[in-house]
Amino acid sequence: MSDALDLFFAPRSVAVVGASSRPEAVGHALLKNLLYGEMHGEDRGQGFQGDIHAVNHKGGEILGQPVKKSLGEIGAPVDLVMIAIPPKYVKSVIQEAGELGTKAVIVISAGFAEMGDDGKALQDEIVSVARDFGMRIIGPNCLGVMRPDTQLNASFGAGAPPPGSIGLLSQSGALVTGMISYAQREKFGLSATVSLGAKSDVDDQDIIRWLGGDPQTKAIALYVEALHEPEAFLEVAREVNASTPIVAIKGGTTAAGAKAASSHTGSLAGASAAYTAAFAQAGILQAHNLGDFAGWARALATQPPARGKRIAIVTNAGGPGVLAADACARHGLELAELSDATMKALDEVLPSVWSRNNPVDVIGDATPERYRDSLAILGQAEEVDGVVLIMTVQAMTAPQETANAIAEAVKADGWDKPLIGSFIGLIGTDVGSYLDAHGIPEFNMPEQAVSAMGALVRRGAWLRRSEAPEAGLERHPEPDLDRAAALVKKAKDAGIANTDLALAREILEAAGVRYNRSATAKDAEGAVKEAEGIGYPVVVKLISNDVIHKSDVGGVVLDLVDGDAVRAACASIRENVEKHQPGAKIDGFTIEEQVKGTEVIVGMSRDPGFGPMMMVGMGGIFVEVYKDVAFRLVPMSRRDALDMIDEIRAQPLLDGARNRPVLDRDELAGLVVRISNLVEASPDITELDLNPLVITERGLVAIDARVIVGEPPAAQH
């Protein structure tokens, strides 16, 4: 299929069906953009150099081009057909294009799926016709496609970006327009832009695969509200992202945003947690605002990933250096501790009043040479993983010469670190990005530069991330997934939706989860015997069908450390029952291993699009109030599970703060993978919670669980 996609980006000929002479019409803008490269252009030399055909049933001439009355009148096959006519006529044009051998069509027209059922039916029809001809469709309801390198502007956008190395793929045409304007202003370039619109045929994963194979594209920027085929997307994105970094921004990550998205696309915005999980599993960097979205893409498209997170800041002014240092801390970056050798080398090239510290303050009167020499030294410094370079314009500052000197340092042999610049205070409208001209992203504000460096650090960490070995799986009993699945099926067949604790426990024990030990006894001596088997401390609880709230009558005694204490507890329970509820029958006692420690939660829920999704986080009130949890999609790897555990903010608690037992991360990761495997093997499980799961000296012990059995929700697109 990638052959057909090639035709969208490198057609020999393009036709605009619905070309119009009215300046305000979309069909006019399409033709103008093809002819002149941009809507306000007048130079045919700046436009697409292949064959351009205007088609309108009225014929005539538009913008000096003879207008054909139909595609057939062109008399030659057309590689790419763009359609901007009322929806009801689109199908016949596609039919005609198909018959003439066209394999690539962009439907600009709106009025399809977003209009409701009738529109959706019309859309399905045109896709069906296209498929009969082996034709691919982008759209409907989209802005179009651009390939700046060949001056192909097959869109009705107001301008075109400089050629460059970021491939932009967006569900929203307006975001493409915005990015182009930003690119023009900041002087960075794009390799291709695609506005996907309703995604009736060509989908995110098609374009991502194509961009991944495009030698011009060094990074992919993706705006998405809802993926139509999440699994297929994830598979392609994971593969492409291994070599071409992807930055994504998801519209509709909040309830308000999701509602807005579904209102304008007519489809449900995917659940934010599932998207975040999918992006994390594929190594896609998720931005939460357009500034980071563009900034990270610029950095990833032009700079190498960082080997680590130790950053050096070079600046000729204090304030911006301070703000950059603050931003480093906020983005999880560290200021590199400069070695003695580095300090000594810097002493040689900097005035005596330099900061002798990181940020490296090269002083307000810094010359281009001073910047160059400092960079050369930091390039050699083994303790520095990346450099953020700040220049503020002061009396003696020479921005262009400084940019050139910086580029010189970075081109030298052995320079292999990322560099991000922030030139501050360049007055005038043509503020141009001096460093961008050298392939170094330059930002107006130091925090933006640091945020972009953060993307390079995370990208580096992702590339170094290897699959974790299987160690740890053995720390849970061998699971018997068949038995667990059979139990689930039995519950479903019996019409049990919400399993009780005993059944949930049986299912999860079969899946390899360890519970706290427990036993029952008829009397005190029996209880002592069981307690000895379980190991102290234990909890003793009343068994009585007559007593509903055992705690209320003193029917639960904690912290029993030996046989005498168990005996006393049994006696005390008998006394309490006699006193609070005389005549209640005592059937015996439950003796439970008393489990204390930090509580975590492991859960599974189903996303309508992505399917089952695992959750790991802090248990108890933590999970409810601080939402300190991480998500990944099923199926998942041990490495994914370890990443989830790393995402938990309350790391000190996992690491045994306050003399708590320390979490065995391998064990928890193994348990999460097992539950993930269980869920995959048993699609009847619609929800599952192990809460709490207690971190003890002897490993993880489950206390409570919930398994919901039923029909998985139908996929919603």
Add this chain to the structure above:
Amino acid sequence: MSDALDLFFAPRSVAVVGASSRPEAVGHALLKNLLYGEMHGEDRGQGFQGDIHAVNHKGGEILGQPVKKSLGEIGAPVDLVMIAIPPKYVKSVIQEAGELGTKAVIVISAGFAEMGDDGKALQDEIVSVARDFGMRIIGPNCLGVMRPDTQLNASFGAGAPPPGSIGLLSQSGALVTGMISYAQREKFGLSATVSLGAKSDVDDQDIIRWLGGDPQTKAIALYVEALHEPEAFLEVAREVNASTPIVAIKGGTTAAGAKAASSHTGSLAGASAAYTAAFAQAGILQAHNLGDFAGWARALATQPPARGKRIAIVTNAGGPGVLAADACARHGLELAELSDATMKALDEVLPSVWSRNNPVDVIGDATPERYRDSLAILGQAEEVDGVVLIMTVQAMTAPQETANAIAEAVKADGWDKPLIGSFIGLIGTDVGSYLDAHGIPEFNMPEQAVSAMGALVRRGAWLRRSEAPEAGLERHPEPDLDRAAALVKKAKDAGIANTDLALAREILEAAGVRYNRSATAKDAEGAVKEAEGIGYPVVVKLISNDVIHKSDVGGVVLDLVDGDAVRAACASIRENVEKHQPGAKIDGFTIEEQVKGTEVIVGMSRDPGFGPMMMVGMGGIFVEVYKDVAFRLVPMSRRDALDMIDEIRAQPLLDGARNRPVLDRDELAGLVVRISNLVEASPDITELDLNPLVITERGLVAIDARVIVGEPPAAQH
């Protein structure tokens, strides 16, 4: 003193001492900026229109100006003298200026306090000379002052901003330069800029007071790393902020940033928590990046505060509307639920396919009139507190006409809501801010617009914030601050630094804190008697000098609900001791009210600059791991205390999630104010913690406490 400050901003004459003919010299830039308004200007009509004098001991002519050899040679008093000569000559020039009657001096030269002790001594000398003459000094080591309205550019900055209504005050000259460049690009204006440098004399609060009285200044933007006189600052800022909103960014809010700040200014950066507390108490909005800093100031300087947080988004494209909705949720804003009347009115002016929802999608082909009419309706809508307006440039979009139509709607009678715009995809270098020309801040990215709206919402909330009534103070026993202070003094005199629980308890009880009830008894029957007095459930604990870790020998029994249980517990403890530590002497038992519930913490620490600072937050591991705490400075009001409680993220826990007792906010606020009063009355208390303080059905009960007594740390500037 404000008379002297007037001379910095509205001098009739200015002299540059150290004027230079070398283009790269600061003394050249200063003269050029005065003459032409900006460094690259050539039009004297764009420069300062008062008298300009160049002074250099060499004499001659520079830039067509005759050079005087000394200030005295000018032959007339000079309102403002700028000095850019080597530090050692500065003092004599100041002496001369003083003798000639000058009251305002800007010392541009560096080489003073930031160079160490000798420099500091030199700086103190010049300030001392200046004070003898009643003269004010800005600097040393600063960029200077600008007053764009009168084309006064008394700085060596590379450019000057358009005149406007934001007063900018910065410890860093580079930040002024950056803001000017940003203002030029985004077409917003400044009323004044001041770079304070070393703040040897004129300090933040002086300028803030002056800007507060300046009719041109509608909002103040402050960059600060360290305040020299925090209390004086706070007093002035609080007063000014009541009528002129202040936005602040603090450099050095992280350990890395603070280290960088102290490295370049030679003074300690203030503790971040104390600054955040001070800003909150004064109602100053604290930004954490330069984008918000500038954006919030633009919004506050031009738009009214919002009456509430219900926002309407108007957009002609889906994607940016979705991102704006997401951003609203992230900034604590709500999307207004449009009333039936509003919907109906919008139906009248919008095409039938409009979103019928908020965001109000006016559709891609929206005309200026459609924007105007929609705005007019939202202006009338009682359910809308503010409007974020998004326009993306599409085929038919007319940015200038749309901006004019929007301005028309906003100028109509009855429009009293804030409006923030985001025009996306304006291609070209002169991207100009169409709306800014009408006094409406316009941003490139919708999230920036929403962030700016958030500032207006918070400003509105601050203005509506009234002092809380004193209700609630009576819920703690009447405090006896004299007795508490006497106990503290006694501890100090006795050389007790870290008080034990008993003494801490005594001090805090005198201050009105209620503890869990407790008593001691010699034997089981005595314990039962005390338990009856305390009320069940109780905890019984072993008293024994021989046993160190009581829990380890089974010396603590919880959950005792009646007399029999207490008897059994005493027996059990005797048995346990006999078993685990035979021969240990049992001195008796402590009987404590067993207190269960959500734990909060109230604490006090001392900031080197701001002095005592209160903390309130979630107790136990929460405070350590999630840092869910809020700070305010002593002295504080009940309203401040209530604000602190509101800042806690774990609100559901305070509100009784999971059937926990509900916090009485008035009671906690009252307690915080009492501790604050105690701390104010007893400066010997250097640190204090009530942790945990338990929320019970009967109110707040303290379980543990720590009071550290000693010398308060010396103030560090």
